[in-house]
Amino acid sequence: MTYNEAIEYLYSRLPIFQNQGARAYKPGLHTTYQFCERLGNPQQKFRSIHVAGTNGKGSTSHMLASVLQKAGYRTGLYTSPHLKSFTERIRIDGTPVDEDYIVQFVTDHQEFIETVKPSFFEVTVVMAFDYFAQIEVDVAVIEVGMGGRLDSTNVIRPEVSVITNISYDHMQYLGNTLPEIAREKAGIIKPAVPVVISEWQDSAVAGVFMEVADQQFAPITFASDQLYVQDWTFIDGKLVVQVTDKQTNQLLYNDLAMDLSGTYQLKNIKGVLATLTVLQQKGFSLSEEAIRAGLSNTATITGLKGRWQKLSDSPLILCDTAHNAAGISSVLEQLASLPARSRRFVLGFVSDKDVSSVLKLFPQHAFYYFCAPSNMRALEASKLLAMAQGIGLEGKAYQDVNTALDEAVNEADPDDIIYVGGSTFVVADLNQL
Structure with missing residues (x-):
């Protein structure tokens, strides 16, 4: 074996x-x-x-x-x-x-x-x-x-x-x-x-x-x-x-x-x-x-990875494995304290979480790139997009986190901030990790 x-x-x-x-x-x-x-x-x-x-x-x-x-x-x-x-x-x-x-x-x-x-x-x-x-x-x-x-x-x-x-x-x-x-x-x-x-x-x-x-x-x-x-x-x-x-x-x-x-x-x-x-x-x-x-x-x-980890300086790309309301609230508070021209979020979740409550924590004035983790419990990106649009968050759906992140980077200015998270398994899928 x-x-x-x-x-x-x-x-x-x-x-x-x-x-x-x-x-x-x-x-x-x-x-x-x-x-x-x-x-x-x-x-x-x-x-x-x-x-x-x-x-x-x-x-x-x-x-x-x-x-x-x-x-x-x-x-x-x-x-x-x-x-x-x-x-x-x-x-x-x-x-x-x-x-x-x-x-x-x-x-x-x-x-x-x-x-x-x-x-x-x-x-x-x-x-x-x-x-x-x-x-x-x-x-x-x-x-x-x-x-x-x-x-x-x-x-x-x-x-x-x-x-x-x-x-x-x-x-x-x-x-x-x-x-x-x-x-x-x-x-x-x-x-x-x-x-x-x-x-x-x-x-x-x-x-x-x-x-x-x-x-x-x-x-x-x-x-x-x-x-x-x-x-x-x-x-x-x-x-x-x-x-x-x-x-x-x-x-x-x-x-x-x-x-x-x-x-x-x-x-x-x-x-x-x-x-x-x-x-x-x-x-x-x-x-x-x-x-x-x-x-x-x-x-x-x-060897710890994925805890407020910086992946790039320009644009600033951060990822974190926070995956519930309390954890994500703390992350969003710190993100809000950082200066940025605009904020871009690459998000994916598993389907058995209270995703609706968590989505409500995210800011309205931001760009969103929705994806799904490579996990059997994954919430489909199209369903996540529909849930987000229902509370006023606009974005697009992508097949995976790396495709979504590439698009976010392509659309970002050097002084933007990109955050990747929502689920531990989304962060795990990152090629850059």
């Missing part, structure tokens, strides 16, 4: 959420535990950090992994979905998993997979745990796929649990209110394991986290209650912040630079720094030098 054959087997034989949505959703931990037991419970053989949340969990995971790596720890990182290659999901010290390992894993466990019929996600999670155990990582950062309580990653007992924020996404699986969604995310809180909540959002959501933490005797920290971003600016393309202790008003970090420069990282950075403090308290050696180096070079160190 070759690598391409192994990947084709996983995609063709297993239910995969990114293509099939609800038909591939398999909540519950029984199969994951069963698979892990077959492998000698690899998830118990390394220290870990568990990261959940509606938005920001990917950025947070990569920032934490980058700092740990710069501090000298052999660091595993599991994230999903991937943008270009399946191997992006499983990394050690920024290097994607070896293709030969994937072939061997699929070959060794093909009969078990055929018998038990796990989901694509369940297989990739257990594959990551087995790889991290075999390579003997010092610590692994594990990003939740969706929700938390019933997510396949929730078989670990981490050093610290992190929940970035709660907003509306995947409501058909997680609940229709923020407290309901919060309760699913709070499912990663383990007995006596510290939990960091990046943002205090409202008393109802916070109340859920405090209730679950109390039940589990888990120390809870709301990072936004402890840390305050006093000031921020952009220097040489990096987001530079001043972070103070909210209780003492003491400056903790002066000119802390982040190469993940979307302003929504102003929320994530508080959770990251609070988590690093918990890790220090648990014996991790994390110097300020390692923290600064890790945060200023996260994308380079970990």
Whole structure:
């Protein structure tokens, strides 16, 4: 079996959420535990950090992994979905998993997979745990796929649990209110394991986290209650912040630079720094030098793509994987702050999102180039165009994101801004990424 054959087997034989949505959703931990037991419970053989949340969990995971790596720890990182290659999901010290390992894993466990019929996600999670155990990582950062309580990653007992924020996404699986969604995310809180909540959002959501933490005797920290971003600016393309202790008003970090420069990282950075403090308290050696180096070079160190990523200077082309109302609102706010002669949007979505609500966030005075991601859940570009026209957004439909972007570039002046997004899978389709 070759690598391409192994990947084709996983995609063709297993239910995969990114293509099939609800038909591939398999909540519950029984199969994951069963698979892990077959492998000698690899998830118990390394220290870990568990990261959940509606938005920001990917950025947070990569920032934490980058700092740990710069501090000298052999660091595993599991994230999903991937943008270009399946191997992006499983990394050690920024290097994607070896293709030969994937072939061997699929070959060794093909009969078990055929018998038990796990989901694509369940297989990739257990594959990551087995790889991290075999390579003997010092610590692994594990990003939740969706929700938390019933997510396949929730078989670990981490050093610290992190929940970035709660907003509306995947409501058909997680609940229709923020407290309901919060309760699913709070499912990663383990007995006596510290939990960091990046943002205090409202008393109802916070109340859920405090209730679950109390039940589990888990120390809870709301990072936004402890840390305050006093000031921020952009220097040489990096987001530079001043972070103070909210209780003492003491400056903790002066000119802390982040190469993940979307302003929504102003929320994530508080959770990251609070988590690093918990890790220090648990014996991790994390110097300020390692923290600064890790945060200023996260994308380079970990290979992260698609977070407020610049593809071109003239015209300025930016892409971002924000794909729900809360995430896209933050992106649009930052876009609006940038000077431009005109703004052009290359947009595509998957069909099981609340696209109508998201479209209403976009400005009327702009040029639109609608497309569809190469994904079985894709919303057809012609249908997206019709929905957009119904709320006063004008544009044209194109067969794919690269054709749409080429047209946007052809029609743009050097001082225009072009934004590409709407769906993670649209960004993944970009040739320039």
